[in-house]
Amino acid sequence: MFTRSRHRSRRPPPACQTEPVRTPLQVIAALVAALVLTACTSDEGSSGDPEERLDAAAARLQDAPAIDFSIGTDELPRGVTGLLSVKGHGDTSPAFEGEARVVAGGTTLPADVIATDGKLWVKTGLSSEFLSIDPAQFGIPDPAQLVSGEDGVLSLLTSATDLEEGEDVRDGRDVLTTITGSLAGADVARLLPTADESGTFEVEFRLNQDDELTDAVVTGPFYAGEDDVAYTLTITALDEPVEITEPARDAGR
Known part of the structure; x- marks a missing residue:
């Protein structure tokens, strides 16, 4: 009578599962890829309706x-x-103080400007004093009107139509969203009087992730019978108020 052998068969030990050894170059490449992925994820622009974003700006x-x-x-x-x-x-x-350059007769005229209390004063290299002028006479805007809140350039953000949001673009460390649209000529002419009131203007706004306006480009028929001109606007909020007063007059006059 035969009996089964109780001899145990020996199985080979499981093979060790080891991760492939990475070279220093592979480690650096992996770290760079992780950083890029993180940056792309965290730098996504603000989501939201273009009109709402411009209103917020x-x-x-x-x-x-x-x-x-x-x-x-x-x-x-x-x-x-x-x-x-x-x-x-x-x-x-509204009030404004700064510098302006006007073209007249083929000559560029730089000037210091102060605008407040509904008046505009300019001082050019031809005069040592500020002189009061009518901006309409030179086809230029009253700078104070440009910064007059809802009636100034800010109105362009709220009156633009046919808004479309483009892809995000990087500008240095900032990720900006481009929003394009149209502006009625009458809205533009209130700010820049040479603009064709019956025309249509294209506008391109750029906003950062906090819905702050970086810049805007308005393109269209600013001068009758001429090719379209593109004006670039930049507006930055300040933390402190500014004091602007009308220029001192010559006591001898």
Whole structure:
């Protein structure tokens, strides 16, 4: 009579499961990939309706005690009289102080400007004193009107139509969202009087992740019978108010 052998068969020990050895270069590459992925995830722009985002940007500037402001273009059509640039600070009282460049007769005229209490004073290199002028005479805006809150350039953020939000773009460390739209000529002409009131203007806003306006470009028929001109606007909220008073007059006059 045969009996089964109780001899136990020996199984080979399980193979050790070891992770592949990474070279220093592979480790660095993995870290870089992780950082890029994290940055892409955290830098996504603010989500929301374009109109709501522009309203939020306008409200931030409207509530600021003062703003830094600039508007300008690289060049004007030959032979026209108009605004080349304005740069300075102001508030919604409205008041403005800064520098302007106007083109007239083919010559660029730089000037210091102060606008307050419904009056505009300029001082050019041809005069040592500020002189009161009528901006309409030169086809230029009253700088104070430009910074006058809801009736100034901020109105462009709230009156733009046909809004479309584009892809986010990186500007240095900031991630900006582009919003394009249209502006009625009448809305633009209230700010820049040479604009065609019956025309249509294209506008491109750029907002950061906090719905703060970085800049805006308005393009269209600013000068009758000429090619379209593009003006770039920048508006930055200031934390402190600014004091702007009318210029001192010559006591001898």
